[in-house]
Amino acid sequence: MTKEVIIDKINDFLIDEFEVEADDIAPEANLKDTLELDSLDFVDLVVAxxxxxxxxxxxxxxxxxxxxxxxxxxIENKLG
Known part of the structure; x- marks a missing residue:
């Protein structure tokens, strides 16, 4: 799986399952602050x-x- 496919899949489930605005998704975005993910969201993220x-x-x-x-x-390292 290429890095581009990994990024696309992650971005897709952040938008679909976590209701993150597409405009907020950037490589430098902080998971907790910019994306407003709390501890429960991290559990859901692990499942996703x-x-x-x-x-x-x-x-x-x-x-x-x-x-x-x-x-x-x-994710790329885990798949590697």
């Missing part, structure tokens, strides 16, 4: 990643994830 990519995420995976770009990279 598992169903869309077939990879499991745990809390430790998010330690260094601040921006959307960090999240893209995390």
């Amino acid at each position: 990643v598992e169903s869309n990519f077939g990879v499991k995420l745990v809390g430790e995976d998010f330690v260094n994830v601040k921006s959307l770009q960090d999240f893209y990279d995390l």
Whole structure:
């Protein structure tokens, strides 16, 4: 799976499942602040990643994830 496909899938489920405005989605966007994701949303995000990519995420995976770009990279590394 290419990085572009990963980014497109993530952006699609952020828009569809988390009601994030498409204009707010940018690589430098902060997951908590800009996208307004709370702790419950992160649980839903883990479920969405598992169903869309077939990879499991745990809390430790998010330690260094601040921006959307960090999240893209995390998924790419998990798939790699």
